[in-house]
Every structure is written in structure tokens, then in C-alpha cells.
Amino acid sequence: MSERARRGTGRSVRGLFSGQWQWSPGIVLGSAILLFFGLMALLSTLLAPYDPTRIPEGLQGLSLLPPRGDHWFGTDLLGRDLLSRVLYGARISLLIGIVVELVVTPIGVIIGLFAGYFGGRIDSVLMRTTDAVMAFPALVLAIALTALLEQPGLLSVIIVLTAVRWTTVARLVRVQVLSLREAEHIAAIVALGAGKGRIIFRHLLPNCLAPILVAMTFGVASNILAEAGLGFLGLGIQPPMVSWGSLLAEGAVYLTAKPWLCVFPGLAITCTVLGFHVLGDGLRDVLDPRLRS
Amino acid sequence: MRRYVLSRCGQAVPVLFGVTLITFLLTHVALGDPVRAMMGQRADPEVVARIRAEYGLDKPLWHRYALYMGKLLVGDLGYSYRQGRPVSETLAERLPATARLAVAAMVVALVFGMTAGIVAAVRHNTGVDLLMMTLSLLGISTPVFWLGMMLILLFAVSLGWFPISGYGDGAFGHLVLPALTLGALQAGYIARMTRSALLEVLRQEYVRTARAKGLKERVVILKHGLRNGILPILTLAGIGLGDLLVGAPLTETVFGWPGLGRLLVAAVGNRDLPVVLGATLLFALIYLGANLVVDLAYALVDPRVRLAE
Amino acid sequence: MRNGSLLMIQDLQTHFFTGEGVVRAVDGVTLSVRPGETLGLVGESGCGKTVTALSILRLVPDPPGRIVGGTICFDGRDLLRLPEEEMRSIRGCAISMIFQEPMTSLNPVFTVGEQVAEGIRHHQKVSRREAWDRAVEVLRRVKIPDPARRAYEYPHQLSGGLRQRVMIAMALALGPRLLIADEPTTALDVTIQAQIIELLMGLQEEMQMAVILITHDLGVIAETADRVVVMYAGRVVEEASAEQLFETPLHPYTQGLLESLPKLEVGKRHRRLTAIPGVIPNLLDLPTGCKFAPRCPKVIGDCWPTEPELKEVRPGHWARCILA
Numbered sequence: 018m019s020e021r022a023r024r025g026t027g028r029s030v031r032g033l034f035s036g037q038w039q040w041s042p043g044i045v046l047g048s049a050i051l052l053f054f055g056l057m058a059l060l061s062t063l064l065a066p067y068d069p070t071r072i073p074e075g076l077q078g079l080s081l082l083p084p085r086g087d088h089w090f091g092t093d094l095l096g097r098d099l100l101s102r103v104l105y106g107a108r109i110s111l112l113i114g115i116v117v118e119l120v121v122t123p124i125g126v127i128i129g130l131f132a133g134y135f136g137g138r139i140d141s142v143l144m145r146t147t148d149a150v151m152a153f154p155a156l157v158l159a160i161a162l163t164a165l166l167e168q169p170g171l172l173s174v175i176i177v178l179t180a181v182r183w184t185t186v187a188r189l190v191r192v193q194v195l196s197l198r199e200a201e202h203i204a205a206i207v208a209l210g211a212g213k214g215r216i217i218f219r220h221l222l223p224n225c226l227a228p229i230l231v232a233m234t235f236g237v238a239s240n241i242l243a244e245a246g247l248g249f250l251g252l253g254i255q256p257p258m259v260s261w262g263s264l265l266a267e268g269a270v271y272l273t274a275k276p277w278l279c280v281f282p283g284l285a286i287t288c289t290v291l292g293f294h295v296l297g298d299g300l301r302d303v304l305d306p307r308l309r310s
Numbered sequence: 311m312r313r314y315v316l317s318r319c320g321q322a323v324p325v326l327f328g329v330t331l332i333t334f335l336l337t338h339v340a341l342g343d344p345v346r347a348m349m350g351q352r353a354d355p356e357v358v359a360r361i362r363a364e365y366g367l368d369k370p371l372w373h374r375y376a377l378y379m380g381k382l383l384v385g386d387l388g389y390s391y392r393q394g395r396p397v398s399e400t401l402a403e404r405l406p407a408t409a410r411l412a413v414a415a416m417v418v419a420l421v422f423g424m425t426a427g428i429v430a431a432v433r434h435n436t437g438v439d440l441l442m443m444t445l446s447l448l449g450i451s452t453p454v455f456w457l458g459m460m461l462i463l464l465f466a467v468s469l470g471w472f473p474i475s476g477y478g479d480g481a482f483g484h485l486v487l488p489a490l491t492l493g494a495l496q497a498g499y500i501a502r503m504t505r506s507a508l509l510e511v512l513r514q515e516y517v518r519t520a521r522a523k524g525l526k527e528r529v530v531i532l533k534h535g536l537r538n539g540i541l542p543i544l545t546l547a548g549i550g551l552g553d554l555l556v557g558a559p560l561t562e563t564v565f566g567w568p569g570l571g572r573l574l575v576a577a578v579g580n581r582d583l584p585v586v587l588g589a590t591l592l593f594a595l596i597y598l599g600a601n602l603v604v605d606l607a608y609a610l611v612d613p614r615v616r617l618a619e
Numbered sequence: 620m621r622n623g624s625l626l627m628i629q630d631l632q633t634h635f636f637t638g639e640g641v642v643r644a645v646d647g648v649t650l651s652v653r654p655g656e657t658l659g660l661v662g663e664s665g666c667g668k669t670v671t672a673l674s675i676l677r678l679v680p681d682p683p684g685r686i687v688g689g690t691i692c693f694d695g696r697d698l699l700r701l702p703e704e705e706m707r708s709i710r711g712c713a714i715s716m717i718f719q720e721p722m723t724s725l726n727p728v729f730t731v732g733e734q735v736a737e738g739i740r741h742h743q744k745v746s747r748r749e750a751w752d753r754a755v756e757v758l759r760r761v762k763i764p765d766p767a768r769r770a771y772e773y774p775h776q777l778s779g780g781l782r783q784r785v786m787i788a789m790a791l792a793l794g795p796r797l798l799i800a801d802e803p804t805t806a807l808d809v810t811i812q813a814q815i816i817e818l819l820m821g822l823q824e825e826m827q828m829a830v831i832l833i834t835h836d837l838g839v840i841a842e843t844a845d846r847v848v849v850m851y852a853g854r855v856v857e858e859a860s861a862e863q864l865f866e867t868p869l870h871p872y873t874q875g876l877l878e879s880l881p882k883l884e885v886g887k888r889h890r891r892l893t894a895i896p897g898v899i900p901n902l903l904d905l906p907t908g909c910k911f912a913p914r915c916p917k918v919i920g921d922c923w924p925t926e927p928e929l930k931e932v933r934p935g936h937w938a939r940c941i942l943a
Contacts, residue, residue, distance in 0.1 A: 149328025152594045154555040157574065161590040164578040165336060238451070245453045246560050250575050265456060269564070272459055273467050280463075283456035291451040435682075515718060516726040521678055522718075523738040523789065524710030537728050613728055613773045 044303065047296025054289045058107035067098035081275050091277045093267060099278065102259050103285050109260040110286070113171070114240040117178045118233050124179070125186025126229065130221065132187070133194025144191070151184045156246055163252040171254045178243055182236065189232050193225040227304040234297035238290045245286050261286050318605050322598060329598065333591045334378045337583075387591070388584035392577075397588040400573065405592075407477060408562070408569030411492060412554050414485055418493030419500055419550060424543070426497070427504025432531060434509060442501060449498030454557040458491035458564040475566035488565045492557050496550045503546045507539040514538070541612055548604030552597045624651040625829050626675070626714075626797055631689035633667075633674045636682065642902045644670040644684070646853040649929070652797065652829045657820075659844030659861070660833045661876070665899050667853040668833045672799045675831075676710055693797070712742045715790035719802035721782035725774040732758070732770025735789050742793050757788045761818060780811035784818065791822060798823070799831045804839065816843060837880055841865060849873050852900050852910040855929060859936040869938035871915045909940070917942055 082092040090099035132143040150158070162177045163169050198221075241261075247253040248262015249269070256263070261282045268278030381387070387397035423446070430442035465487060466472050472487050511517065512535050520534045521527075559571030566572070570589055577585035633645040645667045652658045660668045673679045674686050675698065691698040693714065698706065718724040726734060735754035740747065751770070758766035761784040774782055783803060790798055800819065804812035820843055823830050832843060840847055840861065847864045849857040849872065857870040868874045875895040897914035906912060908923040915922065921941055929939045 145324045145328050148325045149332055152325055152329045152598050153332075153590060154552050154558075154593050154597055156556040156559060157571075157590055157593045160559060160574055160578055161336065161586050164581065164583060164586045242453055246455065249453075249455055249560065250563065250578075252578065265453075265459075269459065272462065276463050276467075279456065279459050283453060283459070286456065287448070287452045290453075291447065294447060294451055515720060515723040518678060519718065519724045519786075519789070520726070522676060522710055522716045523741070524707045524712055525737070525741055526707065529741075534726055534729075538726070611728075614775055 044296060044299035047292050047294075047299050050288065050292030051296060054107060054285075054292065055111065057104055058111050067101045081271070081278075083275070084277055090281045091275070093278060094271075099264075099281060102264060103261070103281055106259045106261045106264055106282065107285065107289075109171070109254060109258055110241055110244055110262070111289070113174055113178070113244045113254075113260070114237040117175055117182065117240045118236045120175070120179050121182045121236065122186055122229065122233055125183040126190050126222070126225075128183070128187040129190025130194055130225075133191040134198065134221065140191075143187070147184045147187055150181075151188075153181075155181045156243060159243065159247060160250065160252060163247065169247075169252045169255060171258065174244060174247055174253050177247070178240055181243075182239065185236070186229070186232060189228055190225055193228060194221055197221055197224050231297055231301045231304065234293055234300060238293035238297070241286065241290055241293075314609050315606060318602065318609075322602050325598060326595075329591070329594045330379060330382060331375070333587055333594075334375050336590075337378070337587050382591075387588035390577075390582055390585045392580050392582045392585070397584050400585060401570065401588055401592055404568060404570045404573045407567060408558055408571060410485065411488055411562070411567060411569060412551070412558065414489035415492035415496065415554050415557075416547070416551065418489050419496030419554075420547065422493070423497035423500025424504050426501040428508060428531075428536070430501065430505040431508035431512065439505075443505070446498035446501040449494045449501075452494070453560075454491060454495055455560040455564045457494055458488070458561055461487050461491055462564070475564075477566075477568050488561055488567055491564070492554055492561045495557060496553055499550060499553070500543065500546060504539065504543055507542045508535055511535045511539045541608065544604055544608055544611065548601045551600040555593050555597055623653060625654045625656075625693065626831075627651040627690075627692040628671070628675070629690045629692070631671065631674055631686070631691065633670050633679055633684060633686045635684045640903045643853050643905075644902065645674060648689075648850070648853070648855055650848050650855060650858065652831060654796065654829055655823075655827050656845045657823065657830045657832060657843055659840040659847040660831055660850065661835065661837065661840055661847060662850035663835060663899050665902070666850045668850050669801055671850070672716065672801050672831065672833055675799060676714060676716055677706055678710075678716075708742070711738045711790070711795075712793045713795055714797045714799065715793075715795040716799040716801065717783075717786045717790045717803055720806050721779060721786050722774065722806075724786060725782060727774055730771050730773055731777065731785050735770075735785065735792055738789060739792050754788075754792065757792045758785070760822070761785075761788045761791070763788070779807050780814065783807060783811075783815055787815075787819065787822070791826065791828075794826060795828060797829045797831070799833070801833045802835070803832075805834070805836070812839075819843075837876060849876070852902065852905060854910065854939065855937075856911065856939045857937065858929075863933070863936045867936075869932055869936065869943040870911075870940045871917050871942070872911050875914075875916070 081094055082088055084091045088098050088100065090103060092098055093102070128143055128147070132140045153161075159177045159181050162180060163173055166173045166176065244253055244260060245262035245265065248260050249265045251266055253262045254260050264282040265279055268275070268282065271278050385398050387401070389395065390397055390400055393400070426442040426446060430439045433439050462475070473484055477484055508531075512531070517530060517534055520530045555571075558569060559575050561567065562569045562572040563575055570592065574586060574589040574593075577583075577589065628651065629649050631645050631648045632643070635642040635644055648667065648671055650658070650660075660671070662668050670679065670684070675691055675693075677686070677698065679686060686699060689699070693709070698709070701709075725731070729737075732751060732754050735757055736747070736750040739745065739753050740750040743750070745753070755766050755770050758770060763769055763781060763784050769777070769781075774785070777785065783806075787803075798819075803819065804815050807815060816839055819830065819832075822828070832839070834840060844861045846858070846860050848855055849864075849870065851872050857864070857868065857873045859869075864873065865877065868877055872895070875893075878893045879895060895914055896916075900906075900910060900913070906923070908926055909915070909918075910926070912918050912922045919942075927939050927941050929937050930943070931937050932943045
């Protein structure tokens, strides 16, 4: 995007917020939840009572302890404190969730803008491609792609999730552009002789920002769930890195005997994703109640 | 209606090509290098030779695609690395279990989801509404497999009502927990959609007309309201099937359910790429098929579509 | 006000409780309808005429609206105090209503015949076959050509005029004593409007029905109404027989409405249209005193402090204006 376009967009986004910023209950609640988890993640190095990866000595006495005073969430097989591991896991899980979304959104937006604006063959080709990719259930495709990449790990997770998730954004943006294209103010700009680039980036894009923002919020939620799923199947990040998904994978074996190993990471995921959903709903209500679907 | 049906089927064709193309390209990427394929396995030399011949690795790309499509049309998806059996055989074996689970889960999702949605819409803005919506929100936010694990803890371990895992040769008891797990997520979406669709419909003027005729409220909501509201729900059911299929690998793994999903996961672990790609393709085809059916059902249900020439 | 009336509304108050305040859509409306009579209910949009009609049948959406006061006597019973079940037996049967926009007021997924038959089945408890046959009969009565075949069609397959006839058929199927018609012709083409009005009046006479005709079109009122009630800002501002109203309108608002009708006058081709200045008032922010004062060309100082009473200025002719 050119400097001018970027500045243009920025003004509109500010305009979007400045006049009508309302603190709907959804936004408040969602933000509060996320703030909580976000801080947990960021400050995990400070907050974690124990080193999450170091295996303590005197292993026997510390292995697989249920929750108690000095280990609020209990310990795992190797005697590591679960609370600390959950805190550290927050970092990776949230990181993946957000990074994937940040990568996916520009890709999807560009594709959606081009498909919607140019129409015709470009649109057809892009949309058939999108449809074909979307025909694969997301996680299934993610699993298959992981199989093709040599080693699962942080990078593979990001690549795979990106490859699967760009379609949602692209579709969304395209729909917006299609309806906007016929809008009167666009016709007016065209009549004034605006070039394609200007129209696309300076006028069409800002109008799409609201639904994009909402979609991004829900997108992060999806990413976190997807990462958890991949991690659970052993196709996500690998030790010594810790994510909520990998914690669940470790704990699954002991489900019936030592349930806390599964309960806490899962609760963390649920609450965080819940927070994003509530925030997303709240944003949607404020930015465009008509989007409620 | 004929035009609609034809157009819908027509739309499906390029997507079908796209899907097979993607799978083919992935196959090409995966198996293109016979050296890699060999190195990755302690493979039977006979199997390796067969792969060489099949994939005609010296021929140009489009030729290979044509070959691939040809094989697909006769149902030949290659041979499993691990077992040496035709992939299609393995898939066929595992498909019924997944189908059972998916259907059961869809039923759960529709029943719970629609009921919750209707109740929430009718008791709009009251405590009940909030409760239903919170539950559905939780349903959407909970990782599918974790929900499965929690349900196991609660119902199988603590209460002992259901077996912990396994297929149990098709016994009903074994189906309950997996179906509930897989269906819960969908129920959440369906509840939200039903609620908003019904609210939207209840605001329409023909609902007011129905009331003005003196009909009972229940009739107004169910007959007039739902019959119109069903349309977006139908669409959602089709998409929902896709989500169910997404949840399948995870749920089947948790419950040790011998279906396609678990096969996929196991195959990835074994680096049994033909099986991985074959299963992936099958998933996509099922999803496409389900969507097509839903779209066609739409034509039947909505007279505006049905009668349009 | 007078006896022998079929329907008597007294001091009806229907308020809407919104986030921005209480909107008094109907604030103390009193009117009555005699059997077989056509009462015209006139006013600009937002004056409360539709809400009054909805209040009669208790179809006001709740929330945010609620009937907070007054009585509506029909057949010696106060409709506002009836249990819901009895109210339902009146709706569509003794009192019927037709709405403005036939496309959205008919359910798109049911056939036209089914929608008419439904009410018949519900109120008269006859078989499906019987109800269907009766429905076809009613469709014939509203002059829909080839009714037996058309009954199987869906609303979107019919023209606007035919759809409105279907609505009328639905409303009249059970021979109501009172028909409330809310802007029945506004959404239709001009040529069709006349046909529909003619149909309504014909049926009214055949069935000896009372009709409350709600409209903002004074031309229609002139042709059809026996008595006219003019509403403004949720209140009745004038009530009279049609002749009285058109010959000697007493309230400045009524006068303004009549003035603003384009007239064909020989020799006066370039007379400008006189519109009533100003806009309809915001019901959340009404002046004390006469509600029409801000727009009234004859306003004087005494208009502002207190709202005038509705006085019977001449026999049968009421007006809410201190100048009348």
C-alpha cells in the first residue's frame, strides 16, 4: 500500500471510532477477559512460580501431584508445575492466534478486494480457488498439510493455519466490495476521475474495515482453537515449547487418573476463546448491528 | 426450479475440479520425489516399484493430472504405505463409523440447537434468553476434544453411565458421548442462528397478519415463523456438516472411534501419505456433496425458488 | 359519547417505552363507530392512527408498546380487559384488519388459498376441504378471476392489486362486523386504488359491515366516509360528518390539509400548492398547550399554556381549538 493510501485508511479508521465509540457490555466484558489473559501471557515470566520447562530434582516426590498449596494446578509427569506451564502456554497460543490472523488478513483482504472490484474472469478464478480450498474441512486440510511439511513445529503451524484461513476473510471482503461497488459515493468518485488504486484502497477498503475487524476478532479465536487441535494431535509445536494444545496432548493419557492435567489447560483455552467471542459480538453490535447473523 | 438445480450443479463442477487439482498437487508435492518417498519408509520394494509405475514420474504435469483424474474416476486412490492395501478399501471400511457419528451429532445439534434458539427467541430479552445464549457461546468456545474429555470424566468415569471409549460394535451407548461432544459446537451455532432468524421473521408483517386472524400464538410462531426461518437454518446445516467433519478427527481420537478422522490422524503419524491425501479428498467430497444437497433442498422448501422459471 | 355504537373507544392511551423516553403515540383518543358506518381516520404519518387501530385488536408490539389506559367497548365488552383467548376469538372473526403493504403482509411460503382457509379452519372448526372451498368462495367474492386455480398460487405470483384483494378476502372470510383498513390503497397503483376502494365499499354494503378507513388521502375519504376523525400528535383534533368536514373544517390543521390538496380550478392554473409549514412533531418533545401551535397559521398567545378540550362546536362536529 502506498503511503498516501495508508494515511487515508488511518483517517477513516479513526473516524470510525471517534464519533461513535460506545462501550457495549460485550466490548467491556470481552476486553476485560482478554486483558486478563493477555497480561497473564505477557507477564508469565514474572508470574510463574516455577520454571515451566526445567525438570526439578527429586523427581519422584513431585511427579503427578494433584492441585495443592504449593502447586495450584498440580504437576505433570516430570514434576513441572502446571500453573507455570499454562501461563507459558498462553504466550505461544495467543502468539499463534494473533500472528496467523495478522498474516491472513492482508492476504485475504487483497484477494477479496481484487476479486470484488475487478469482477469478471479475475473474480471467477479467485473465487473458484477459494471455493475449492474451502471445500476441505479446515482442520482436515491443516492436518494434511502438516503431514507434507517435514517437521511439525511453530513455523509449520503458522504456515498451515494461514493456508487454511485466508479464505474466510477473502470471501467476506469480496461480498462487501460487491455491494459497495454500486454505492453512489463510489460512482461519484469514479465520475471525478479517480484511478483504480485510489478507489480500491482509499474508498472501498475503509468501508470494509468494520466487518474485517469483527472477523479478525473471531479469527483469532478460531486460530487458538485450531492450534489447540493440532497440538493435541501432536502436529503442533514441539517440546520444549509449551502451548495449551501440547499440554492437553500430554495430559490426555492421564485423563482418567489425573484429570487436572487436562482440566486447567482446557479451561484456559475456553475462557480465552470466550473472551474473543464476546469481544467480537460486542464490536459487531457497535460497529454494525445489521451484521448480526 | 430446473434452472436453479442446473445452475447449482454447474457451479459445483469447477469446484470439484479445483478440489481434485489441489489434492493432486499435494500428492505431487508429497510423492513427487521417489527418493524422499523411499527414504521416509522402511518400505517394501514392491510397493515402491508400484508407486513409481503408477505416478509415471517422468511424464509432464498435466499428463499426470489426467492420469490422476482417470484413476479417481474408477476409485483408485493408490495404495497405503503402511498396509499395502488400496486406500479406497481402507476408506470404505472407516467411512460408516464416521457417518454414524456425523449423523448422530447433527441430530443432537439440530434438536438442542433449534430448541434453544426457539425458546430464546420467544422469551426474547429475558433471563432464559441470556441463559441459552450463554450456553451456546460456551459451546462455540470450548475446544471439541476437551469437551469430549470433560464429558468422559463426568459421565463415564464419575457417573459410569457410558463407556469411556471405543465403538463397541455399534452399541448405542458408545455413540452417545461422542455424538454429544461433536454436536455441542454445532448446537451452539444453530441456536444462535435459529434465534436471530426467528426474531427477524417474527418482526415481519405477515406474522402480524397471522395474529390479526386470531390464530393461537403457538401456531403463529411455529407455523408462520419457523417455516420461513427454516431457510437460513437449512443453509447453516449444510455448512455445519463441514464443521462436524472438522471436529471428527479430534473427537474420534479422544473416543477411540474407528472412523475416517482417526484414520487420517494415524496416517499422518505413520507418514502414510496416500491415505492422508485420500482421506482428505474424501472429506472434501462429502462436504461438497452435503452442500449441494442442502442447496437443492432449499429449492424444494422455498416456493419462490421452486416456482421460478 | 353516543349510544347505539358498535365500537366505542374512550380515552385510549397507548405508549411506547423506548430507550430515549416514553412516546405517547395515542394520548387520550375517543371515538366511536356505528354499525354499518364508514369512519375515516385521517392524519399525517406518525399521528397515531395505525397505533389506534392496532390497539383495538391489541396487536401493539409489547415491548416496547403498551396500552396504558382507556376502554374500548365492543358489543358491550371492554376489549382491553378481555382474557387473551377471548380476544383471539374476536380477531379475524368479529373484527378484522387489513394492512397497507400486501406483499409483506402475506406469508410468502404458503399459498393464497391456504392463508385464507387457515382463518376459516381456526374459527369455524371445519374440515380442510370445507375450509378450502369456502376460501375459494371468498376469493370469488373479492372478484379475483378464476379463484379455484389462483388459490393454489403464492403471493409473489400475484400482482399488487390481487394481493390486496387476497388480504381483503382473508379479513372478510368470517363476516366481521367491523373491518379496520389501514392505508389499504397507499401501496398500490392509482388505477388499482379506485378498484379496491370500490370493492371495499361494495362488500361493506353487502355485508352490512362497519369500516374504519385509515388513510392520509383526503380524496378517498371524500368518496367513502360517513364520518371523519382527524388526528394529530396522538390526539383527535376534529371529528365531523364528511360533509361538515369538507365544507366547514374548524381546526386549522384540517383546513391546512384541505388547502394542500391540489385542485383543478378553471382559470387558476398557476395557483401554488399550499403546504402546511413545519414538520410533524417529535413525539418525545411536544409543546405544552395545543400541539399544533408551532405550525398553526392562526396561532395566538392563548394557544400555548394549556391544551384545548375537544368541544362540540356544532351538533355532531367536534374540534380541539379555541378558535373554533
